[in-house]
Amino acid sequence: MTKELPAMTLKAIGVVRNKVRQAPKAGYDWWGIVSEIVVDSSLSDALANLDEFSHIIVLYWMHEAVVTGQMPAKVHPMGKRELPLVGLFASRSPCRPNPVGKATVRLMQRQGNILKVKGLDAVDGTPVIDIKPYIPGYDSVVNAGVPPWITKR
């Protein structure tokens, strides 16, 4: 199936800068972590108006999770062995066929090509591939259903 599809190559539009220098264990509390996203300066104009939104969606390349060998089909969520083994795509494990992370974060400030955000779960040096405004009517769901093991996180 994949043979008929076009090549898909990403280019970094920026990089994450924060105090988290190496990947912490699963379950690390990222909510208080403040990061700077240093966007390529050629893209500054494209960031205009972004700070009219309180929150943004960041897509990033989880470069430390790139898997070279066989990928597990099932994982314990958050690496917790007391939780059931579930399908990889039913988890947020970074070890995925395409290690693209998606975070919804608070945009604290924009200064030129630098975005100050809170709660981004990405280590220092992570390549950023896209930034989108968070639009509740499009990005959020009222009364979404989740399995009971999610609440054990």
Next chain:
Amino acid sequence: MTKELPAMTLKAIGVVRNKVRQAPKAGYDWWGIVSEIVVDSSLSDALANLDEFSHIIVLYWMHEAVVTGQMPAKVHPMGKRELPLVGLFASRSPCRPNPVGKATVRLMQRQGNILKVKGLDAVDGTPVIDIKPYIPGYDSVVNAGVPPWITKR
């Protein structure tokens, strides 16, 4: 800056199948559109437990929006000229440095490697690059702020 970063190449994990054969105009109402995501059959086991979630996040490659020339730094949201010109990253325009779309959709059914979803804003044949469970505490924001022009959509 980008020179020091690693190569990032995506592989399709599946493809969108629906009745929308060519890109409709901006503002098209996708909410009622039912699609099938046909995932590579080698990944069926990795889809286990996904249907314990009512909604999933789909990342996909907007192959019809790949820009070969110069990209505009500013756009009219939804292509509506009556709305202010805003920075590209403050919009959801598909014409972005990396044309990766992100949709939160209702998972109606899973049968083996086929996911039936509602509301996916991607045309027939769109390559899918990741599927994640929608987890409210992580993916949604209470009282997010948006600019007034968003409500004019």
